[in-house]
Amino acid sequence: MSAMSAPQLRPTPSCVAELLLDIELERGTLQFVLACDGAAAHAIRVRFSRVIRDLAGLRVNDNPLYSKLEFLPAGRRIRLLVDTLAGYQQRRQPMQFQVRLEWRGADGVRCRRTINHDLTAWTRLRELL
Numbered sequence: 001m002s003a004m005s006a007p008q009l010r011p012t013p014s015c016v017a018e019l020l021l022d023i024e025l026e027r028g029t030l031q032f033v034l035a036c037d038g039a040a041a042h043a044i045r046v047r048f049s050r051v052i053r054d055l056a057g058l059r060v061n062d063n064p065l066y067s068k069l070e071f072l073p074a075g076r077r078i079r080l081l082v083d084t085l086a087g088y089q090q091r092r093q094p095m096q097f098q099v100r101l102e103w104r105g106a107d108g109v110r111c112r113r114t115i116n117h118d119l120t121a122w123t124r125l126r127e128l129l
Contacts, residue, residue: 015111017041017074021099025122030082034065036072041103041111044069049098053091055083072103085122095119 016039024031034046046066054060065078072078082088089095095118102112 015103015105015109016107017103017105017111019044019072019101019103019111019113021046021101021115021117023117023119023122024079025085028084028086030085030088030119030122032060032080032082033077034069034072034080035077036074039074040106041072042070042106043102043104044072045102047100047102049100050094052082052093052097054081055087085119088119089123095123 018037019041020035020037022033022035024033034044044066048061048066052060060066060080060082063080065080083091083093097117099115099117100112101115102110104110
């Protein structure tokens with residue numbers, strides 16, 4: 001009988017920098033908030049599954065904050081005013097979309113996350129207030 005060696009396990013690289021794109025509704029305004037927790041993030045790329053336009057008609061997808069941001073320190077939050085929620089709805093902008101975030105930690109580990117957003121929950125909140 002031959003002795004079997006235990007498989008060698010490599011630790012899965014973990015992301016010490018946590019990046020997310022959150023939705024905030026403040027005084028009727030719809031804002032996207034890019035936030036970094038844990039540690040600094042580098043080479044940040046944010047990709048939306050659908051085209052989203054702001055109140056000026058510009059594509060949020062093409063904003064340099066989402067396509068060319070090279071550094072975001074831990075604890076930093078960057079807000080982007082998109083529109084009022086009512087205006088966003090009236091212009092028939094996507095109420096459901098995915099956001100794919102890609103970044104690199106200071107240790108070089110590549111990280112990614114996908115977040116599903118459904119703004120209809122926010123419209124219900126607005127109706128209740």
